[in-house]
Amino acid sequence: MQRAGPHASSVAGRRRLRETLEGQAFLLPTIFGLALFWLGPVVASVLISFTDWGNGQHVSWLGLANYRALYTSPLFWKVFANTWYYTLVSVPAGMLLSLGLALLANQKLRGIGLFRAIYFFPSIISMTAVALMWSFLFNPDLGFINYVIRRVFHVPGPEWVNSIQWAMPALIFVGVWKWAGYNMVIFLAGLQSLDRSLQEAAAMDGANSWQRFRHVTWPGLTPTTLFVLVIMLIGSFQVFEQTYVMTEGGPAYATLTMSYYIYLDAFQYFHMGQAAALAYVLFAVVCIVTALQFALQRRWVFYQ
Amino acid sequence: MNRTQVSKGLGLVLLLLLALPHGGSAQATGAVTYWTYFTDKWDLEQKFLADFKKARPNITVQAQLIPPDQLQQKTVTAFASKTAPDLWNTAPTFYYEFVQRGDLENLTPYITRDKTGLGTFFPNILTDLAVPPGSGNYYALPRNYVVSLLYYNKNAFDKAGIGYPDASWDWNKLLDVAKRLTIRNADGTVAQFGFVSSPWHTMLDPLILANGGRVLSDDQKSCRLTDPAAVKTIQFMVDMIQRDKVSPNPTQLKEYIVESPDAFKAGKVAMFITGSWAITSMREIKSFDWDVAMVPKGSAKRVIYGGPDTIVMSSSTKNKSGAWELLKYLTMQTPVSWYAAGMGLVPSVQKTATAKEWLSSTPPAHTQVMLDSATFMVGGFTPHWLEWQTAKRNTLNEAFFGQKPVAAAAKEACAAIDKILQAK
Numbered sequence: 001m002q003r004a005g006p007h008a009s010s011v012a013g014r015r016r017l018r019e020t021l022e023g024q025a026f027l028l029p030t031i032f033g034l035a036l037f038w039l040g041p042v043v044a045s046v047l048i049s050f051t052d053w054g055n056g057q058h059v060s061w062l063g064l065a066n067y068r069a070l071y072t073s074p075l076f077w078k079v080f081a082n083t084w085y086y087t088l089v090s091v092p093a094g095m096l097l098s099l100g101l102a103l104l105a106n107q108k109l110r111g112i113g114l115f116r117a118i119y120f121f122p123s124i125i126s127m128t129a130v131a132l133m134w135s136f137l138f139n140p141d142l143g144f145i146n147y148v149i150r151r152v153f154h155v156p157g158p159e160w161v162n163s164i165q166w167a168m169p170a171l172i173f174v175g176v177w178k179w180a181g182y183n184m185v186i187f188l189a190g191l192q193s194l195d196r197s198l199q200e201a202a203a204m205d206g207a208n209s210w211q212r213f214r215h216v217t218w219p220g221l222t223p224t225t226l227f228v229l230v231i232m233l234i235g236s237f238q239v240f241e242q243t244y245v246m247t248e249g250g251p252a253y254a255t256l257t258m259s260y261y262i263y264l265d266a267f268q269y270f271h272m273g274q275a276a277a278l279a280y281v282l283f284a285v286v287c288i289v290t291a292l293q294f295a296l297q298r299r300w301v302f303y304q
Numbered sequence: 305m306n307r308t309q310v311s312k313g314l315g316l317v318l319l320l321l322l323a324l325p326h327g328g329s330a331q332a333t334g335a336v337t338y339w340t341y342f343t344d345k346w347d348l349e350q351k352f353l354a355d356f357k358k359a360r361p362n363i364t365v366q367a368q369l370i371p372p373d374q375l376q377q378k379t380v381t382a383f384a385s386k387t388a389p390d391l392w393n394t395a396p397t398f399y400y401e402f403v404q405r406g407d408l409e410n411l412t413p414y415i416t417r418d419k420t421g422l423g424t425f426f427p428n429i430l431t432d433l434a435v436p437p438g439s440g441n442y443y444a445l446p447r448n449y450v451v452s453l454l455y456y457n458k459n460a461f462d463k464a465g466i467g468y469p470d471a472s473w474d475w476n477k478l479l480d481v482a483k484r485l486t487i488r489n490a491d492g493t494v495a496q497f498g499f500v501s502s503p504w505h506t507m508l509d510p511l512i513l514a515n516g517g518r519v520l521s522d523d524q525k526s527c528r529l530t531d532p533a534a535v536k537t538i539q540f541m542v543d544m545i546q547r548d549k550v551s552p553n554p555t556q557l558k559e560y561i562v563e564s565p566d567a568f569k570a571g572k573v574a575m576f577i578t579g580s581w582a583i584t585s586m587r588e589i590k591s592f593d594w595d596v597a598m599v600p601k602g603s604a605k606r607v608i609y610g611g612p613d614t615i616v617m618s619s620s621t622k623n624k625s626g627a628w629e630l631l632k633y634l635t636m637q638t639p640v641s642w643y644a645a646g647m648g649l650v651p652s653v654q655k656t657a658t659a660k661e662w663l664s665s666t667p668p669a670h671t672q673v674m675l676d677s678a679t680f681m682v683g684g685f686t687p688h689w690l691e692w693q694t695a696k697r698n699t700l701n702e703a704f705f706g707q708k709p710v711a712a713a714a715k716e717a718c719a720a721i722d723k724i725l726q727a728k
Contacts (some may be wrong), residue, residue, distance in 0.1 A: 141572055250697070
């Protein structure tokens with residue numbers, strides 16, 4: 001067998017370099033695509049957020065004026081508050097519901113696969129279709145929900161999307177309904193990856209089912225919970241379709257959220273600069289909240 | 305020779321005339337791109353464009369149907385990427401915006417060169433299109449107009465023994481009848497509302513004008529909703545909901561109030577004001593008879609919401625002569641059958657609108673009301689129209705929902721509107 005001399009090692013080095021370059025060459029189309037269609041627009045929209053582009057054919061540099069205008073606009077703060085309202089209600093409600101469904105769907109029952117499929121079903125329908133369907137159901141006069149309320153409780157139901165108070169709860173309900181099944185599947189995967197022997201050991205030690213859940217299942221599930229929490233927060237900060245289809249941000253701005261406001265500003269009112277600034281404010285909020293999640297995880301997330 | 309033969313013959317003569325060389329446009333050739341949002345007229349439009357192809361074999365039309373709610377966004381994006389169509393149809397909603405942005409070709413030089421007879425159009429739908437007002441500079445020609453109408457459920461009137469609405473009605477009469485047409489169930493719920501009151505531009509804005517008030521100042525730079533006449537009018541509309549209870553809460557859904565008035569169609573509302581465009585949808589009503597009347601007059605005069613849908617030319621088009629030929633054809637030669645299918649869109653050409661084929665396409669029985677209303681028509685469109693109207697509706701809605709006094713809501717509306725109108 002030949003000894004690997006200096007010559008051989010330089011051949012190997014050259015081959016390794018060639019392989020590296022080849023590998024990178026394969027990545028080039030992706031990198032090129034990302035740069036062109038992702039990084040390009042990202043940089044462009046940052047720049048646009050400092051201009052008044054959209055008002056006419058003449059574009060001027062405004063510095064931070066778009067951001068300052070947001071800060072002083074009462075409507076922006078209303079929209080900001082609405083977005084938090086949506087998030088702070090829909091995320092806990094959605095988490096509880098999907099966790100509950102996951103615990104149910106984790107039972108060993110005949111036909112449980114069918115139930116899992118049924119719960120998962122809403123998440124494969126397009127949000128636009130879901131929102132349209134629920135706007136028929138929520139219709140105050142002709143909708144099924146108020147029909148049931150009238151027949152069962154003999155009182156007129158709320159005006160739902162036509163009401164300043166009830167419009168947002170209706171949108172939240174639709175969002176929770178649509179995503180519960182999807183998050184259930186993630187929780188279910190988390191539940192099934194847990195070590196069953198821990199459960200059995202706890203049961204043998206006399207822990208009741210609540211204690212087993214609280215002290216065995218839940219700690220094991222925390223990494224999954226963190227994941228679901230992060231994606232739900234990001235998703236709900238960007239809520240758009242329900243607003244677009246069901247309320248168009250009304251009534252009286254009660255359901256105007258950040259994403260929809262960005263859309264209005266950019267594509268209905270032509271304030272591209274202002275809209276870009278708004279988009280970066282939303283981006284900053286999502287970043288801060290997500291960073292906070294990761295900073296706080298040490299306190300409650302338990303990795304096995 | 306019957307009437308259709310006559311009109312066919314006339315059409316043929318017109319086509320021949322169009323094909324004859326005249327002015328500088330005779331050599332018009334090449335491709336013209338054209339976007340339209342009239343979804344339910346798409347088949348008719350393609351047939352009509354095929355006729356244009358026969359008359360003008362040198363011009364190739366590339367027509368594309370864009371859903372109405374996407375047309376605006378698509379056009380703006382197309383301008384940004386320099387791929388704008390040569391021609392497209394636009395509602396007045398965005399017309400002034402396009403003019404302000406410099407996206408539209410001034411058509412007046414073409415009109416002067418070709419001695420295009422603008423007298424063929426209803427005069428007052430042209431007036432609104434001149435920018436600046438009264439200047440005679442047209443950046444669009446009208447293809448049709450739409451106008452607000454008072455739709456009413458004839459069966460509801462018959463049951464209550466009330467005479468049908470007519471041009472003599474004012475708003476107090478409407479309120480009076482609305483009270484009599486509001487029917488309550490034993491449990492306090494409402495089986496039938498008399499009317500639907502709302503802060504939409506199709507109803508509130510013209511009534512403010514009709515009562516001697518103003519929505520905006522003359523220079524369109526400030527809001528006048530806090531003036532006494534405007535406040536009084538808004539109060540009247542709010543009272544219909546909160547005090548008289550003849551109207552449901554203002555619904556936010558545009559499908560409900562502006563485009564497809566489901567509540568009226570379901571027989572839950574006896575009288576309803578919306579644009580003539582809703583006729584197509586109203587024709588689906590099977591359970592009762594309905595008709596239209598002129599929107600009632602205010603305390604000072606009669607003002608009715610309405611305005612033209614137009615064809616505009618991009619200022620960056622490469623084929624100006626070809627685009628101009630098609631623009632003229634679309635606005636001046638569209639046959640009456642195009643308008644009569646579905647109704648709702650009133651022909652901009654006087655002769656077409658008074659043709660029997662259009663007038664006798666029922667329901668509604670009183671199609672003539674759409675023509676009579678034209679004299680009183682005001683659009684109220686400005687640059688940033690959609691933005692300040694959305695602000696107006698959302699701020700005033702707090703009063704319509706009974707959560708704020710009218711004066712306070714009007715003040716808030718004006719603060720928001722002024723900010724939009726006075727932005728650079």
